[in-house]
Amino acid sequence: xxxxxxxxxxxxxxxxxxxxxxxxxxxxxxxxxxxxxxxxxxxxxxxxxxxxxxxxxxxxxxxxxxxxxxxxxxxxxxxxxxxxxxxxxxxxxxxxxxxxxxxxxxxxxxxxxxxxxxxxxxxxxxxxxxxxxxxxxxxxxxxxxxxxxxxxxxxxxxxxxxxxxxxxxx
Amino acid sequence: xxxxxxxxxxxxxxxxxxxxxxxxxxxxxxxxxxxxxxxxxxxxxxxxxxxxxxxxxxxxxxxxxxxxxxxxxxxxxxxxxxxxxxxxxxxxxxxxxxxxxxxxxxxxxxxxxxxxxxxxxxxxxxxx
Numbered sequence: 001x002x003x004x005x006x007x008x009x010x011x012x013x014x015x016x017x018x019x020x021x022x023x024x025x026x027x028x029x030x031x032x033x034x035x036x037x038x039x040x041x042x043x044x045x046x047x048x049x050x051x052x053x054x055x056x057x058x059x060x061x062x063x064x065x066x067x068x069x070x071x072x073x074x075x076x077x078x079x080x081x082x083x084x085x086x087x088x089x090x091x092x093x094x095x096x097x098x099x100x101x102x103x104x105x106x107x108x109x110x111x112x113x114x115x116x117x118x119x120x121x122x123x124x125x126x127x128x129x130x131x132x133x134x135x136x137x138x139x140x141x142x143x144x145x146x147x148x149x150x151x152x153x154x155x156x157x158x159x160x161x162x163x164x165x166x167x168x169x170x
Numbered sequence: 171x172x173x174x175x176x177x178x179x180x181x182x183x184x185x186x187x188x189x190x191x192x193x194x195x196x197x198x199x200x201x202x203x204x205x206x207x208x209x210x211x212x213x214x215x216x217x218x219x220x221x222x223x224x225x226x227x228x229x230x231x232x233x234x235x236x237x238x239x240x241x242x243x244x245x246x247x248x249x250x251x252x253x254x255x256x257x258x259x260x261x262x263x264x265x266x267x268x269x270x271x272x273x274x275x276x277x278x279x280x281x282x283x284x285x286x287x288x289x290x291x292x293x294x295x296x297x298x
Contacts, residue, residue: 007265008261008264008265008268009261010257010260010261010264012183015180015183015184018260020261020264022264022265022268024268024271024272024275025272025275025276026275026276026278026279030275030278030279030282031271031275033278034271034274034275034278040274040278043270043274044267044268044270044271044273044274045267045271046266046267046270049266138180
């Protein structure tokens with residue numbers, strides 16, 4: 001039996017994928033709702049403090065579209081994701097494409113849509129959610145994650161820049 | 171992010187993907203060691219260990235010390251710091267959202283328990 005994961009875990013199952021795993025103390029059906037009802041999604045899918053989600057539109061059915069957009073309360077910077085649902089199996093699985101809209105904060109690296117597979121697995125009173133993002137290529141993954149895919153925040157870039165500047169060059 | 175950093179991260183993650191290599195790094199964290207010393211705890215040949223060491227060296231995770239006889243390997247911290255900072259930043263962003271989701275799920279469960287109780291009370295009243 002797999003153990004539950006109380007703290008988000010990030011792994012790289014292959015050189016073109018990133019996987020995030022986390023357990024929640026709630027039944028599968030409830031977690032699925034929190035992931036698929038826009039008015040619930042916009043209450044938690046916010047990243048670091050100081051960001052809001054002014055746009056959260058989701059038509060959760062095969063072929064349906066979604067559009068997410070975040071805005072920094074501090075400086076009004078924006079970025080977003082959009083895509084199409086490919087597989088919708090309540091309450092256990094969701095597959096959707098993901099196009100990155102760099103808005104005013106991101107890089108301009110051209111990349112294909114990523115494929116995101118979200119699975120919900122209940123064990124006792126816990127539900128483990130696994131989010132697998134397949135970027136299609138190693139270059140796209142590196143670019144996406146390195147430029148701050150989910151937390152495409154200016155603040156993080158600055159921290160990273162500072163960190164990299166501090167490191168002695170190999 | 172600069173391309174050389176991206177390539178270095180890639181080499182780092184490849185190097186860390188193997189349990190023997192992670193064990194070697196753990197050993198080197200407590201001080202430099204020769205190839206023979208590094209091979210000791212493992213049930214694999216010295217050439218196999220040397221192969222692992224090459225991968226670690228290419229990734230910049232270890233370097234070879236001054237002593238020409240022993241050629242001790244030692245840990246290089248920079249690529250590890252970059253890799254863990256990169257992953258930690260990504261992880262932390264998710265964790266922040268997930269903690270909000272914890273709160274939302276609690277709220278949803280309280281609401282559904284309350285409405286269930288409400289329904290039961292209404293039913294009981296109806297039955298009376």
